[in-house]
Amino acid sequence: xxxxxxxxxxxxxxxxxxxxxxxxxxxxxxxxxxxxxxxxxxxxxxxxxxxxxxxxxxxxxxxxxxxxxxxxxxxxxxxxxxxxxxxxxxxxxxxxxxxxxxxxxxxxxxxxxxxxxxxxxxxxxxxxxxxxxxxxxxxxxxxxxxxxxxxxxxxxxxxxxxxxxxxxxxxxxxxxxxxxxxxxxxxxxxxxxxxxxxxxxxxxxxxxxxxxxxxxxxxxxxxxxxxxxxxxxxxxxxxxxxxxxxxxxxxxxxxxxxxxxxxxxxxxxxxxxxxxxxxxxxxxxxxxxxxxxxxxxxxxxxxxxxxxxxxxxxxxxxxxxxxxxxxxxxxxxxxxxxxxxxxxxxxxxxxxxxxxxxxxxxxxxxxxxxxxxxxxxxxxxxxxxxxxxxxxxxxxxxxxxxxxxxxxxxxxxxxxxxxxxxxxxxxxxxxxxxxxxxxxxxxxxxxxxxxxxxx
Amino acid sequence: xxxxxxxxxxxxxxxxxxxxxxxxxxxxxxxxxxxxxxxxxxxxxxxxxxxxxxxxxxxxxxxxxxxxxxxxxxxxxxxxxxxxxxxxxxxxxxxxxxxxxxxxxxxxxxxxxxxxxxxxxxxxxxxxxxxxxxxxxxxxxxxxxxxxxxxxxxxxxxxxxxxxxxxxxxxxxxxxxxxxxxxxxxxxxxxxxxxxxxxxxxxxxxxxxxxxxxxxxxxxxxxxxxxxxxxxxxxxxxxxxxxxxxxxxxxxxxxxxxxxxxxxxxxxxxxxxxxxxxxxxxxxxxx
Numbered sequence: 001x002x003x004x005x006x007x008x009x010x011x012x013x014x015x016x017x018x019x020x021x022x023x024x025x026x027x028x029x030x031x032x033x034x035x036x037x038x039x040x041x042x043x044x045x046x047x048x049x050x051x052x053x054x055x056x057x058x059x060x061x062x063x064x065x066x067x068x069x070x071x072x073x074x075x076x077x078x079x080x081x082x083x084x085x086x087x088x089x090x091x092x093x094x095x096x097x098x099x100x101x102x103x104x105x106x107x108x109x110x111x112x113x114x115x116x117x118x119x120x121x122x123x124x125x126x127x128x129x130x131x132x133x134x135x136x137x138x139x140x141x142x143x144x145x146x147x148x149x150x151x152x153x154x155x156x157x158x159x160x161x162x163x164x165x166x167x168x169x170x171x172x173x174x175x176x177x178x179x180x181x182x183x184x185x186x187x188x189x190x191x192x193x194x195x196x197x198x199x200x201x202x203x204x205x206x207x208x209x210x211x212x213x214x215x216x217x218x219x220x221x222x223x224x225x226x227x228x229x230x231x232x233x234x235x236x237x238x239x240x241x242x243x244x245x246x247x248x249x250x251x252x253x254x255x256x257x258x259x260x261x262x263x264x265x266x267x268x269x270x271x272x273x274x275x276x277x278x279x280x281x282x283x284x285x286x287x288x289x290x291x292x293x294x295x296x297x298x299x300x301x302x303x304x305x306x307x308x309x310x311x312x313x314x315x316x317x318x319x320x321x322x323x324x325x326x327x328x329x330x331x332x333x334x335x336x337x338x339x340x341x342x343x344x345x346x347x348x349x350x351x352x353x354x355x356x357x358x359x360x361x362x363x364x365x366x367x368x369x370x371x372x373x374x375x376x377x378x379x380x381x382x383x384x385x386x387x388x389x390x391x392x393x394x395x396x397x398x399x400x401x402x403x404x405x406x407x408x409x410x411x412x413x414x415x416x417x418x419x420x421x422x423x424x425x426x427x428x429x430x431x432x433x434x435x436x437x438x439x440x441x442x443x444x445x446x447x448x449x450x451x452x453x454x455x
Numbered sequence: 456x457x458x459x460x461x462x463x464x465x466x467x468x469x470x471x472x473x474x475x476x477x478x479x480x481x482x483x484x485x486x487x488x489x490x491x492x493x494x495x496x497x498x499x500x501x502x503x504x505x506x507x508x509x510x511x512x513x514x515x516x517x518x519x520x521x522x523x524x525x526x527x528x529x530x531x532x533x534x535x536x537x538x539x540x541x542x543x544x545x546x547x548x549x550x551x552x553x554x555x556x557x558x559x560x561x562x563x564x565x566x567x568x569x570x571x572x573x574x575x576x577x578x579x580x581x582x583x584x585x586x587x588x589x590x591x592x593x594x595x596x597x598x599x600x601x602x603x604x605x606x607x608x609x610x611x612x613x614x615x616x617x618x619x620x621x622x623x624x625x626x627x628x629x630x631x632x633x634x635x636x637x638x639x640x641x642x643x644x645x646x647x648x649x650x651x652x653x654x655x656x657x658x659x660x661x662x663x664x665x666x667x668x669x670x671x672x673x674x675x676x677x678x679x680x681x682x683x684x685x686x687x688x689x690x691x692x693x694x695x696x697x698x699x700x701x702x703x704x705x706x707x708x709x710x711x712x713x714x715x716x717x718x719x720x721x722x723x724x725x726x727x728x729x730x731x732x733x734x735x736x737x738x739x740x741x742x
Contacts, residue, residue, distance in 0.1 A: 154576060158545050165546070178498065178518065179548025 002030055003274040005419055006285040009037070010426055012112040014065055015403075015433025019426065020267060020293050021419045023274065032414025033266050034407055034426055035297035038437040047397035052078040052168050052367065052389045055397060059385065060162045062399070062435040065108065067162045068101035068153060069378030070385075070399070070435065073242070077385040078168045078394070080245040080372025082365045089357035090170035092349045096156045096183065097163060098241055098376070099345040103190065104149030105379035106313075106335055106342075107142045109430045110201060113332060114138075116214070116424050120207040125215070141197050148190040152346060155179050170360040177355045187346040194339040201336040209329045216420040217278035228328030228425040230413035234315035235304050235405065237375035237382050240345055244374035252375040252384060257400070260301040265408065266293035279420070298437045299404050308408035311381025312429060313338050328413070328428035335430065366392040378402050380430050403429070403436035457714035459657030461676040462683050464707065466668040467697040477527040479617070480665040481673030483695075484555050484585050485527050487661065489520050490689040491553055497582045500553030501543060502526040503534035509610040510602075511595050514539045516547045529587075531616050532598045533645070537563045541573075544580050551582035557589040558653035565658045583685055586656020588664025588674075588710075589648075590618075590717055597643035606633035619665065649724040654714035661686055667700060667710040674700060674710060 003025075008018035016038040022031040043062050047055045056074035060067040072094055079086060086094075114128045119135075128139050150160040156175060157163025165172050175183070213220040235252075237243040243251040275287040285291070301308070309315070314334035317323030323334055367389030375384045381402030388396040406429045414422050458464075468481030474489070475482045488500040504515030504526040512534035517523045536556045543549045554564060561584055568578040593601070602608050602616070606625045617624040623640050625633045656662035660682030667674035677686045689695060700706050728737040 151576075155545055155548050158542075160575065173542075173546045175546045176516075176518075176548055179546055182548040182550075 001025070004270045004272050004291070005274040005276070006272050006289075006291050007279065007423065008285055008291075010034075010423055011281060012115065012423075013427055013431040013433065014063065015431065015436070017426075017431060017433045018296075019414075019422050020270065020291050021414065021422055022267075022270075023419045027418050027420070029414045029417050029419050029422060031267070032411050032422060033293045033297075034411045034414065034422075035262070035266060035293050036299045036403075036407065036433045036437045037296055038298065038433050040298055040437050041434065044397050044399060047394050050394055051392055052082065052387075052394055055387070055394045056166070056168070057162070057164075059397075059399065062401075063432060064161050065105055065432055066101055066378045066380070066383070066435070068097050068157060069376050069383050070401075071157075071163055071166050072098060073374050073376035073378070073383045073385040073399075074387070074397075075166050075168055076242070076244050076246075076374030076376070077372050077387040077397075078367075078389055080374055081370060081387045081389040082168075082367035082372070083246070083370075084169055084361050084364050085246075086170045086361055087358045089174060089354055090359040092353045093156050093171050093175065093359065094166060095241055095349045096346050096353075097153060097166070099342040099349070100149045100152040100156070102240075102338065102379045103194070103342040104146045104153070105430075106339060107145040107149070107197075109335065109379075110142055110197075111139075112430075113427050114204070116427065117204045117208050118211065118214075120203055123215075126204070138197070138200060141193050145190060145193055145197060148186045148193075149342075152183050152186055155183055167360075169364040170358075172360075174355055174357060174359045175353075180350055180353060180355055184347060184350045187343045187350070191340060191343040191347070194343055198336040198339040202333050205329045205332045205336070209327075214421065214424070217276055217280065219420070221418045221420045223421065224417060226327060227417055227421060228331070228413045228428060229326045229416070230310070230409060232307060232409045232412060233304070233309045234318045235309040235311050235382055236315040236319040236377060238377050239316055239320040240341065240377060242374060242376040242382075245372050252373070252382065254371070254373055254386065256305050257384075258303045258306065260303060262297035262299065262301060263294045265301045266297050268292070268294055274419075276420075297407075299407055301408050302400055302405055303408075304405075308412065309405060310409045311402045311405045313379075313381075315381060316377060328425045331428045366390075369395055380432050381405060399435070401432075401435045403431050403433055406431065407436065457711060457718055458655050458676065459653075459662075459678065461662075461678045463677045463686075464700050465675050465677075465697045466672045466700045467675045467695045468672045470693060470696050473524065474527065475671070477524065479527070479529040479615075480671060481663075481668070481675075482527065483661075483663040483673045483675055484587070485523050486694050487583075487585060487685065487689055488517070488553050488555070489523050490692065490694045491583055491685055492518070492520065492523070494688070495551075496685055497551045497553040498549040499543060499547060500555065500583075501536045501539045502555055503530055503536065508595070510598065510613060510616070516543050516549070518547075518549075528615065529617075530598075531618070532593045532595045536560055537567070540564065540567065540581075541577055544577055550580055552580050553583040553585070554581065555585045555587065556656075556659075557592060558586055558656040558658070559589075559648075559651055561586040561656045561658040561662075562653070583681065584658075584660050586659025586662035588655050588662065588666055589651075590654065590713070591644040591648035591651075593640075593643055594645055597640075597645075601635065601640055601643055602633075605635045605639055608633050617665075649721050650728070652718050652721055652725075654717045655710065664710075666713055667706050669705075672698075674707075 020033045059074035060071040114126045154160040158165035237251045269292040277283040369390035373386040384400040386398045469486035491497040499518040503512035506513035512530040514536045612627045615626040660679045
């Protein structure tokens with residue numbers, strides 16, 4: 001007889017989500033639903049009627065962790081719709097921004113996933129804020145990596161959070177030779193730190209793979225060898241930057257994308273029958289309460305070739321680097337493997353950048369309403385923005401963000417794991433839920449039902 | 456306290472002939488920034504550089520002495536130097552910024568440092584703020600009208616503008632000098648200046664101006680620890696020729712008098728504004 005347990009809210013990730021898990025008598029998940037319960041941002045509706053220059057700035061505001069990805073994806077979706085070619089130096093600046101964003105985001109995620117992990121060779125969980133060595137220097141290194149990335153983002157993008165420099169048609173300003181030198185020096189410093197850091201992090205995750213148990217809620221929970229395995233496919237547009245409908249050979253295909261309503265995907269109404277008061281933090285939802293995932297989820301379920309797919313670091317490595325490790329730790333390790341690439345990317349782009357080069361297109365067409373899309377490889381995966389611009393105004397706008405893709409895939413990866421470790425699997429996806437929420441489904445009485453607004 | 460807090464007050468001029476040639480008075484700002492640049496105290500300075508139109512300043516980030524030299528001299532109209540403060544830390548990549556400005560701009564710099572809203576990572580990067588004396592400022596159209604219509608001189612021909620001895624002066628290339636009494640200029644002033652209660656840039660690290668010293672010299676107030684540090688190093692390096700400031704009627708007394716005059720006059724505007732309109736006076740920006 002299976003029981004239902006609900007972890008709400010889930011912690012140590014961006015945004016607000018919950019887990020509804022059907023578990024068997026041994027506490028192993030038979031079916032897991034991971035869903036977003038973050039209030040809707042409404043960015044896609046706000047965008048309609050605004051100028052194409054405003055919308056990327058508004059889209060950026062959906063979240064403060066990858067505003068760069070959203071700005072770039074939205075800007076390039078506009079450019080793709082109007083058919084505007086961007087000068088090469090502007091693309092190099094955007095590339096630097098992209099790498100800086102990924103670097104700071106991955107480093108931030110380490111802080112969130114370390115508390116689940118153990119110091120290799122001990123049964124001590126890692127507190128990343130501990131003043132004791134060796135954790136102290138790891139914490140400092142993470143902060144320095146983030147500082148480096150944010151400073152580079154600030155120099156090239158104008159702001160570390162919500163970059164002001166990118167615009168439709170290129171960038172507002174190029175950077176000075178002094179600024180380029182500073183970016184280069186920061187990247188050089190970061191490269192050494194990133195190398196040490198990724199080695200440390202990979203050692204920690206490998207150690208977790210080898211462990212027999214992990215302590216949750218005062219109990220020793222056995223760690224299965226296939227923790228977080230799933231059989232879904234992967235989707236990635238590029239190893240670092242992305243693709244758009246302007247490309248000669250685009251690597252993302254809108255016709256392969258379909259969307260399912262949460263009503264048709266998630267579990268129906270369930271009564272909670274399993275409760276654990278000791279589960280951190282504050283226990284699971286009390287038994288006897290009701291939960292209704294198909295009504296409560298505020299995301300659409302995007303499918304690629306009719307299936308949920310995984311996006312993110314592992315998807316990029318699988319598609320472009322022949323990486324093949326599965327499971328939650330496989331994903332975590334893939335993320336650490338991307339560290340150094342960000343810094344080499346920044347240095348290569350700096351080498352190629354001409355500081356006195358043009359960064360704005362000579363002509364910016366106003367658009368004829370044709371569909372343009374841009375798939376940007378955000379830290380958490382492929383962030384696709386689609387837009388239709390006519391006479392300089394946005395007529396239609398849609399954001400297909402990474403965590404939206406990962407929700408159904410990760411839900412499948414929960415099957416077979418002890419429910420106490422479900423959050424460890426979720427965290428491996430580095431969920432960033434707030435931007436993933438872009439759908440509100442209401443009926444005439446303003447009750448939330450499955451009625452698709454997104455069209 | 457009309458002169459603000461200061462550690463020392465001297466009369467000074469640059470020892471660099473090239474700087475003095477195009478300087479308004481003693482070339483203090485250009486020389487101090489040039490020294491700070493050379494010594495790595497600052498990476499660059501935000502100054503009022505030349506623009507496409509004659510005598511219209513455009514804020515620039517000067518990172519070489521040549522750029523500083525191009526910005527010598529007072530332009531007597533608005534140069535929004537603050538507009539580059541944040542950008543200097545961004546696409547210009549500066550870590551230590553020098554900035555020159557009028558008293559109101561010095562207030563803005565300090566406010567930005569104190570409440571850095573929209574100024575992330577800017578406060579700790581202001582390395583040297585030099586303030587200039589300012590009675591009031593003019594919009595560009597005003598200075599154009601004064602020079603072209605009142606002085607009857609073409610803007611392009613003007614080599615130097617000056618305010619002193621109760622007059623506005625325009626010197627030209629061929630040696631002709633036009634002068635008009637200051638009272639003519641009053642209606643052209645920027646109205647916003649009439650609520651300002653600061654004549655000598657009280658909030659700057661170092662403030663300087665022509666009043667109080669003979670022609671070719673500048674009065675210098677060294678106000679802060681940072682200012683004192685840079686000033687004493689620059690003086691020790693032989694950048695400046697200094698002498699004691701006169702205490703008499705043409706010296707510090709004159710500075711005090713003009714500062715008091717400005718404050719008294721503008722206090723009246725402030726009081727007037729407090730009762731302006733019916734039951735909805737304007738706020739005193741100094742309270």
